[in-house]
Amino acid sequence: MREDKKTTVITFKAEEELLSALEKLPNKSEFIREAIFNALKETCPLCGGAGFLNEKQRRHWKSFAREHTLRRCGRCDGLSIECRDRESSRSHPKKSLDKEKCL
Secondary structure (H helix, E strand, O other): OOOOOOOOOOOOOOOHHHHHHHHOOOOHHHHHHHHHHHHHHOOOOOOOOOOOOOHHHHHHHHHHHHHEEEEEOOOOOOEEEEEOOOOOOOOOOOOOOOOOOOO
16 A cells, blocks of 8 residues: 555545445444555546446447457356457467366
């Protein structure tokens, strides 16, 4: 966590259920700061954390999606993006899905 002095206070509205859960934490501020930093590090690369694609992003995604598909890993259940036609793809290396390792 960052060691520098915090100088700004922010507030947000919360439901009773969230308040009750936060009250059980020994350091609410530290927990909230860490949760926000972690969420920002994991922001969706497509929407930038907005939760939806704007018109231009949607156009790019539709073009990309014509040649790609989502595949669920049989080992870790994570999703990955791969070329629809792996055998004839010129831009991606060929790999055996059976030997592919989970990250």
